[in-house]
Amino acid sequence: SLTDKLQNVFKNLRGKGRLTEEDVKTALKEVKMALLEADVNFRVVKQFVKSVEARAIGADVMNGLNPGQMVIKIVNEEMTALMGSETTEIAMQPGKSTTVIMMCGLQGAGKTTTAAKLAGKFKLKGKKPLLVACDIYRPAAIEQLEINAKKQNVDAFSMGTKNKPLDIAKAGMEHAQKNGNNVVIIDTAGRLHIDEEMMQELQEIKENITVHQTLLVVDAMTGQDAVNVAKEFDEKVGVDGVILSKMDGDTRGGAALSIKAVTGKPILYVGMGEKLSDLEQFYPDRMAGRILGMGDVLSLIDKAQANMNIDADKEKEMASRMKKGKFDFEDYLESMKQMRNMGGLSSILSMMPGIGGKSAEIESMVDEKQLAHMEAIVLSMTPAERRNPKLLNPSRKHRIARGAGVDISIVNRFIKQFEQSQKMMKQLPGMMGGFGGKKGKF
Numbered sequence: 077s078l079t080d081k082l083q084n085v086f087k088n089l090r091g092k093g094r095l096t097e098e099d100v101k102t103a104l105k106e107v108k109m110a111l112l113e114a115d116v117n118f119r120v121v122k123q124f125v126k127s128v129e130a131r132a133i134g135a136d137v138m139n140g141l142n143p144g145q146m147v148i149k150i151v152n153e154e155m156t157a158l159m160g161s162e163t164t165e166i167a168m169q170p171g172k173s174t175t176v177i178m179m180c181g182l183q184g185a186g187k188t189t190t191a192a193k194l195a196g197k198f199k200l201k202g203k204k205p206l207l208v209a210c211d212i213y214r215p216a217a218i219e220q221l222e223i224n225a226k227k228q229n230v231d232a233f234s235m236g237t238k239n240k241p242l243d244i245a246k247a248g249m250e251h252a253q254k255n256g257n258n259v260v261i262i263d264t265a266g267r268l269h270i271d272e273e274m275m276q277e278l279q280e281i282k283e284n285i286t287v288h289q290t291l292l293v294v295d296a297m298t299g300q301d302a303v304n305v306a307k308e309f310d311e312k313v314g315v316d317g318v319i320l321s322k323m324d325g326d327t328r329g330g331a332a333l334s335i336k337a338v339t340g341k342p343i344l345y346v347g348m349g350e351k352l353s354d355l356e357q358f359y360p361d362r363m364a365g366r367i368l369g370m371g372d373v374l375s376l377i378d379k380a381q382a383n384m385n386i387d388a389d390k391e392k393e394m395a396s397r398m399k400k401g402k403f404d405f406e407d408y409l410e411s412m413k414q415m416r417n418m419g420g421l422s423s424i425l426s427m428m429p430g431i432g433g434k435s436a437e438i439e440s441m442v443d444e445k446q447l448a449h450m451e452a453i454v455l456s457m458t459p460a461e462r463r464n465p466k467l468l469n470p471s472r473k474h475r476i477a478r479g480a481g482v483d484i485s486i487v488n489r490f491i492k493q494f495e496q497s498q499k500m501m502k503q504l505p506g507m508m509g510g511f512g513g514k515k516g517k518f
């Protein structure tokens with residue numbers, strides 16, 4: 077996969093202490109190949125590699141402390157920029173005004189599904205959405221929309237297949253006004269390929285109804301085709317934003333990386349499955365992280381927060397203790413517990429930059445046995461000793477070593493490391509809860 081290939085390139089870079097211009101160029105050549113194979117648009121790749129090269133080749137980077145790491149950082153930043161840097165929201169009409177959204181895209185791209193997914197999101201935000209069924213070519217499409225609307229518990233409007241899409245859309249607008257719907261989502265018919273009739277239908281709706289947002293749904297699995305489709309739709313109908321469906325499938329990443337650069341239109345959401353809850357906001361930085369195999373550090377933080385079973389006050393207290401260098405062995409035990417709740421250290425590490433998914437590597441980094449030793453040592457201390465490590469004189473340390481079943485040298489080393497990380501924490505304000513405590517140790 078793209079991620080595997082990029083990881084290989086980066087591994088070589090990291091392995092080198094200093095980098096020559098040649099090293100960087102070779103690495104970027106490999107990056108280029110990997111991107112092309114992932115179906116990223118050729119011109120986009122060329123421009124991308126040029127930008128990275130311009131920043132990476134130079135004394136600043138190559139004579140720096142960690143040149144390999146710097147190059148990776150530049151690749152990450154340029155990739156994020158390629159996808160638009162900022163998260164773009166669907167632009168809503170101000171105040172109580174109704175926002176009208178028109179879905180478009182080829183047949184099977186995921187318009188109807190995505191329309192219902194979006195309706196659910198609007199509902200959660202306190203809006204009252206209406207789904208309007210304008211696909212008159214596939215009778216099943218109307219039923220599909222209605223079933224999905226029911227699942228989402230939102231309103232739907234349909235008139236069968238006998239009317240023109242524009243007339244249905246107009247009637248839908250009237251219905252919304254009477255019914256108090258403040259978001260109207262018009263679901264339209266796709267075709268298997270770009271087709272004049274389809275474009276005309278969409279143009280006609282836009283010419284006669286105030287559509288505030290035209291959202292294009294493209295199938296991420298189709299790679300560069302998705303990008304070409306986006307270009308065509310934007311030229312013919314005008315697109316405000318793109319939704320990339322089926323990102324849960326075996327996509328090569330090409331569409332995500334090229335769409336913004338080729339069409340200038342932002343990706344707003346990504347479809348991550350068939351379920352109506354499987355729609356995620358698009359974060360260029362997170363996507364770049366995922367593609368580079370840098371793990372999804374941000375989603376890790378989300379996960380940590382969701383699973384944190386200590387309440388916010390306790391977390392705050394712990395952070396403040398850490399800052400004061402008062403993090404003691406009781407806190408250590410607590411943070412071990414939290415780590416378990418998050419799925420253990422290996423699972424956390426597997427999401428960290430540069431490690432992601434490499435189980436053998438993780439195994440070698442996390443010596444679970446050593447961790448078990450440490451926990452045994454802490455558990456062999458008395459509560460008073462945990463709270464006040466200064467009490468730990470040689471005879472107490474011997475008792476603890478016996479209790480934990482380890483050699484005294486291990487106890488000594490562990491306590492020393494602990495004191496060092498306490499000092500470090502004092503110098504590193506603003507770290508997050510127990511997790512920060514762990515970080516200080518490794």
Ligand code: GDP
Pocket residue numbers: 181182183184185186187188189190266293321322323324325346347348349350354
């Ligand atoms: P439309 O023709 O553009 O309206 O496409 P549909 O909404 O009917 O979707 C076509 C098929 O793709 C359906 O089977 C959907 O369940 C499926 N689908 C849509 N979005 C996603 C997605 O994000 N992931 C996956 N795996 N399937 C999706």
Ligand code: MG
Pocket residue numbers: 187188189211217264
């Ligand atoms: Mg449909």
